[in-house]
Amino acid sequence: MANVTVIGGQWGDEGKGKIVDWLSSRADVVARFQGGHNAGHTLVVGDQVYKLSLLPSGIVRGTLSVIGNGVVLDPWALKAEVEKLTAQGVAITPDNLQIAETCPLILPIHRDLDALREDASGQGKIGTTRRGIGPAYEDKVGRRAIRVCDLRHVDDLGPQLDRLCAHHDALRAGFGQAPIDRARLKQDLAEIADFVLQFAKPVWLTLNDAKHKGSRILFEGAQGVLLDVDHGTYPFVTSSNTIAGTAAGGTGLGPSAAGFVLGIVKAYTTRVGSGPFPTELDDEIGQRLGERGHEFGTVTGRKRRCGWFDAVLVRQSCAVSGVTGIALTKLDVLDGLEEIKICTGYRLGGETLDHFPAHAADQAAVEPIYETIEGWQESTAGARSWAQLPAQAIKYIRRVEELIQCPVALVSTSPEREDTILVRDPFAD
Ligand code: IMP
DSSP states (O other), X not given: OOOEXXXXXXXXOSSHHHHHHHHHTTOSEEEXXXXXXXXOEEEEETTEEEEESSSOGGGGGTOEEEXXXXXXXXXXXXHHHHHHHHHTTOOOOTTTEEEETTOBBOOHHHHHHHHHHHHHOGGGOOOOOSSSHHHHHHHHHXXXXXXXXXXXXXXXXXXXXXXXXXXXXXXXXXXXXXXXXXXXXXXXXXXXXXXXXXXXXXXXXXHHHHHHHTOOXXXXXXXXXXXXXXXXXXXXXXXXXXXXXXXXXXXXXXXXXXXXXXXXXXXXXXXXXXXXXXXXXXXXHHHHHHHHTTOBOTTTOOBOEEEOEEHHHHHHHHHHHTXXXXXXXXXXXXXXXXXEEEEEEEEETTEEESSOOSSHHHHHHOEEEEEEEXXXXXXXXXXXXXXXXXXXXXXXXXXXXXXXXSOEEEEEOSSSTTOEEESSOGGGO
């Protein structure tokens, strides 16, 4: 079976959009399995730029696109994104979009709670996208969620809404907020129900049929491993499991379906939101990386924090996610630097560490140990073969591979689809 699972190997924003677009043009099905509309995937197709937050990237090319049960779904964000893409000429119908009936819904009360908590947290705030992702996942595991299939029975939602609202009203009271207007919430759900339900399907069945037919399935991860709720920089993480293993549970296909696990990794490091970042640069090099790399969030427009490549973190990401090979992106952003640093270990209280410690205070306190390599002055932008890369750039890539203990399958040298060096085709495995 030639399936591919794509995940982010850092804190998200690794340039997954371009790689996923290239792979989705060769897949039969593209499936999202976690996260929600906190994701921001930019696809450049010809002279059109598509910005996706919730829909699987395959939708732009008409490939069957599936939103799995592991995703939290904001019905109004879904409608807005479908309308935006339709206006850009993308046809979205029940023939090319299917949504798991078991997806929990993100409601306006989740967005409210996300913002109330962030505003009240001062220095301790997580820096969420304020889209209600965390509160919606909390209600899912708290067994209070309203799910897509419940929209078929809005008239019977009374007791479920009572339970959910009782929980939220108590939290809202703590923030001095009025109780939820249940009649209004029910009315809003009734109005959006048909729009969502046209896409609702038992997608585990669709995917299992596709598997039996030998179709190529592309699992499209969102965010990155360092934002994983278990393996990331907790509590400065998102509320889902972003590792490749989630592709199975988040869609209803067994773990054997993951296929080639492609970790997307930027040639340097960025992060949006709060939390530890050992190799962060507060100097002109950090500034330069941000400017050359256009490091502004797709979803929130926030400036991304920038720093050197952290081989310790990426090695850990590749290990916990079972990465088969990486796609190294934005190499050209490093062009013209005199020297380039790579973090190869940490110092913590007189000790040397070869992995990221679990405790938040230790994560904030580690000092990076750097190895410095000579940079290159030539441009790597648009390179499509090893022969077009300067020797020092190849040396950098080889050293990265060695340190992260994972081979490079692709190198991306510009946002254009063709500007890619293909070392190993993930679908050919
Ligand atoms: P949440 O997912 O909105 O709860 O935000 C939790 C953390 O994940 C914050 O640091 C966000 O900035 C970060 N985050 C969520 N989605 C993305 C993404 O797609 N790219 C990068 N960071 C993200």
